Amino acid sequence: MNTILPWQQPIWDRLQQQIAQQRIPHAMLLHGPAGTGKAVLATLLAQRLLCTTPSPSSYACGYCPSCKLLAAATHPDLITLQPEEGKAVLAVDQVRSMVEEFAFTPQIAQRKVVLLQPAESMNNNAANSLLKTLEEPPGEAVIILLSHTPARLLPTIRSRCQQFAFPAPTHAESIDWLQQQITTEDDPQQVLQLAPGAPLKALSLSEPALLQHHQQMGQELLDLLTGRADPVRVAYRWNDKKLDPTMTLRWLQQWITQLLKREAQGDQLTALMQCLQTVDHQRLFHLYDTVTHALSLSTTPVNKELLFDGILLEWVRLRS
């Protein structure tokens, strides 16, 4: 993606103004909801800061030696930090070696740039190793931290960064954007339901099998309420080895959240909402808690079919 996302334009403009006035913050914290494209802006910003002949349009030129190295992912002045594959925590050694490398003068660009995401993957040791560098980055260096949940960062990390709060796109902005990205016959409304409020995440999930499972789940939830489906059989299908139980539970949680917020988007949700018009919200809240608890067990060896059974029986009882 080589242009800024429409809902991030105000932040991009503010950053460009700061660059033009040579008031680039040395430590930035970009925070906002997951799946809304913070990394897109951060990457464009890093490219802009490393480009040696930036274009008047405020993007990197794409042609200078610096841009070519970026395109080949071999730029010596860009350091990207994230947890190693399959791990949730950023190792303290990764931060320490970045800090060492960071102290050298830039080789090609005017400055070194660090992209660290997600910032909440740093444990206290890793965060403490970063503090001094955040306070006094060498030369013109810029450190960009990305975070979905800034509340989980050490206050000392937050206070050393200039913070940029990223807005979530509106429903209309998400649909517009998805419409331009989707190359298949898929309905943008349906795709967005895979991750409401997070169009980039939704697009990344929009493969036929997942879309079909999501659609079928919506129908099953409705059929369960109208007595046309059997919870035990639905639980059996949800437990199919090809399906990810965590994803199934997250979607169920999203449906319940939307029902609680009375956000009727799409035919299925509207039908579910009508069916549950008179239901006591306390019972929906209780079901939400049940699903949240199940989510915390979804990566353990616990019997998922039984987990789904319990949830679906509670779902069916909503109407009684």
Ligand SMILES: [Zn+2]
């Ligand atoms: Zn360039």
